[in-house]
Structures are given as structure tokens and as C-alpha cells.
Amino acid sequence: MPEGIIARFTLHLMCGNCSKIQTQNVDVRNAPGAPTTVNDLNESGLLEKVSFVCRDCECPSGSIQAVTAYRKANPGKTDKERPRLRRYVVAGYERRQDRWSQPLAPFEVRSEEAARRVAKEIAEKFGGALATVQAGDPELDDWETPELLLHVGKVPRHALTDFRVE
Structure with a gap:
């Protein structure tokens, strides 16, 4: 994950026109109260600021079907320990x-x-x-x-x- 990012959420979005499922990442910077879980993300209001345009038909509307959350790795672990x-x-x-x-x-x-x-x-x-x-x-x-x-x-x-x- 890039420096300064404490969480990444992958949004699984369905296009409102062609119904194709696409993914879009939302990175969260380290700040007080920054969401690190899906529940925190839902309550934060951050999703309201996310824009979506279908890569296939260019429709500007979509609906969230699922969200996957990733958090920053524990420092000090080697690849073999992960x-x-x-x-x-x-x-x-x-x-x-x-x-x-x-x-x-x-x-x-x-x-x-x-x-x-x-x-x-x-x-x-x-x-x-x-x-x-x-x-x-x-x-x-x-x-x-x-x-x-x-x-x-x-x-x-x-x-x-x-x-x-x-």
C-alpha cells in the first residue's frame, strides 16, 4: 500500500445501464477518525464522494454490490512471515x-x-x-x-x- 495510506477498500460496483460488475479502489489516508473497516467506511460519508463511470458504456451511475477492506501491514514482518x-x-x-x-x-x-x-x-x-x-x-x-x-x-x-x- 502506498505511504500514508492506512486502508484500502475495493468497491464492487454494478453499472446502472449495462449491469456489468467493475471494481474501484478507495484509498484512505492516515488521519484521526479515518475509516479502516467497512462499517466505519459506511458511517464516514466517504462513499458519497466517490464518483463512478462505467468503463464499458460510460454510464455515470452504479450501485455498490460488495466492499472488500484491506488494512496496512504490520511493520517488521518479512514476506516469509506473512x-x-x-x-x-x-x-x-x-x-x-x-x-x-x-x-x-x-x-x-x-x-x-x-x-x-x-x-x-x-x-x-x-x-x-x-x-x-x-x-x-x-x-x-x-x-x-x-x-x-x-x-x-x-x-x-x-x-x-x-x-x-x-
């Missing part, structure tokens, strides 16, 4: 009358087994789902490219382009 975390995320897509693939809010689960099971359940109920895993160090905001574990049912093509497939 554990690599594996995040398992499931993203569902709901069939709507006018179109397929209305995205549902993504959420984390505890294991690969849970990610695969929940993705299958969501796909049965709503129409489609993706299960992914991403390794990294949240304290340093150092993340590998997400890996696609499972694709079930119908999902938009653009949702499949941001993953490493093994």
Missing part, C-alpha cells in the same frame, strides 16, 4: 424476464468445497454462478489473479474474462 490467504468467492447470476445474467452480490465462503456446493445451489435456484479462489496477502493488498473453480449455468461472457483457468 501468511498467504485464499479467498473463496461465489457470484450468482439471476435469470430475469427481459434478459439472462442479472448479477447477484458476490460473497465469500470458507472453503473450496463450500464454494463449489454453494455455486451449484445458486445456479439451480437463479440460473448461473461462478466459484473463484484468489490467493494473496490482504495486509499488503497483494493478490494473484483469481482462479475460476467452477462455472455453472448461464453467466455473462464478460464475467468469465477476468480469471485464470487451470
